[in-house]
Amino acid sequence: MFGGSLYIKQSGASLWWSPAGNGSSAAVAVLLDNGNLVVRDQGNSSLVLWQSFDYPGDALLPSARLGLDRDTGNNVSLTFKGFSHNGSLSVDASRRNGFVLTTDGHDDRGTFPDWMVSSQDNGSSRLLNHPESPNRPEFLQFHLGQVSLMRWSDSDPAANSSTAAGWVARWTFPSDCKSSGFFCGDFGACSSGGKCGCIDGFAPSYPIEWGLGYYVTGCSRSLPLSCESDGQTEHDDSFAPLDKLQGLPYNAQDEMARNDEDCRTACRSKCYCVAYSYDHGCKLWYYNLYNLSLAARPPYSKIYLRLGSKLRNKKGLQTRGSRYWLLDS
Secondary structure (H helix, E strand, C coil), rough: CECCCCCCEEEEEEEECCCCCCCHHCCCEEECCCCCEEECCCCCCCEEEEEHHHHHCCCCCCCCCEECCCCCCCEEEEEEEEECCEEEEEECCCCCCEEEEEECCCCEEEEECCCCEEECCCCCCCEEECCCCCCCCEEEECCCCCEEEEEEECCCHCCCCCCEEEEEEEEECCCCCCCCCCCCCCCCEEECCCCCCECCCCCEHHHHHHHHHCCCCCCCEECCHHHHCCEEEEECCEEEEHHHHHHHHCCCCCECCCHHHHHHHHHCCCEEEEEEEEECEEEEEEECCCCCEEEECCCCCCEEECCCCCEEEEEEEEECCCCCCCCCC
C-alpha cells in the first residue's frame, strides 16, 4: 500500500495499482488455493481487477491458462528475458495441443501431451492439468530454448541414495541435448553420447538440479575474469582451445581481424567476450556459450575459451566458488 492505493510490483516496476479514493472504489487482494493472486473490487467480489495468472512470467501453475482468455481478452504467454537473449512460449492454435517456443525471434513448434493440458475455446488456449497426486506438486517451467513440466521429488532415505529432494523434469521439450542447443545450458556441453557436462573451468550453477537431471540452468565460472575483478587477480585472462566441436556455438558475432592474434586481442579488449574463433574470419561470442556439442567424427570445429584467474586478497589467493583458501607460505 502507498498513498491509499494498492500496488502490484515486480522487480521494482508497477504491474497494477488501484486509484486512491473512498471505500466504494477500494480493492482487496486475495491469494487463492490454486496460487492465483487476485485483486477484486471490495464492493463487488465478482469483479476481478487484476490476477497473476494473466501475467505468469516464466512459470505456469495447474489450472492456469496459456493462450487467449476470451473473458478478459488477454493472450497469455510465458516469457524469458535474459541479459543477452529473450524467448517466449505461446499457443499454436492451428494444431491440437500445439505451442510455439520462440528464441531470439526463431520459432520451434511442439505439442503438449494430452494428459498434461486441456484445450479450451476451440483450441485457442491450453489449461495446465492438475497432477494425479496432490502430494506431488507440478508446474510448467519455461527457460531459454526449453520448456519442462517440473514435479517435486522427495529424497528417499530407505533407498540409501545420495539423491537430494528437488524439482525433477517429468516432461521436456526439446527432449535431449542432441535436439537442442540450450538443453545443457550456458557453458554446458553435449557429449557425442548425448550427456550434458560442464566444460573445463566451469561447474554446475545449481548442482542439485544437475544431479536430478535438469541441466538448462547451465554452468558458472570457477574463477573470475580479471576484468570483472578490478585487477585483483593473480594473472591476466588466458585462452584455452576447445576443439572437436560439432559446428560452432550459438550466436557468433563477426569481427574485423587480419589474423588469429588480432581476433584474440579483439576478444580480450571486451570484458563480455567469452570466446573467439579464427577460421575463415574472426568470430566472437559475448556473455554466453550455448550449443556446445562434441562431435563423434570429423569435420571438427574449434574455438578458444576465455578463462579467468585466482583472486588476490590480504590472506593469499582465493578460488571463487571453492571452500578452500590457498595461502602463501
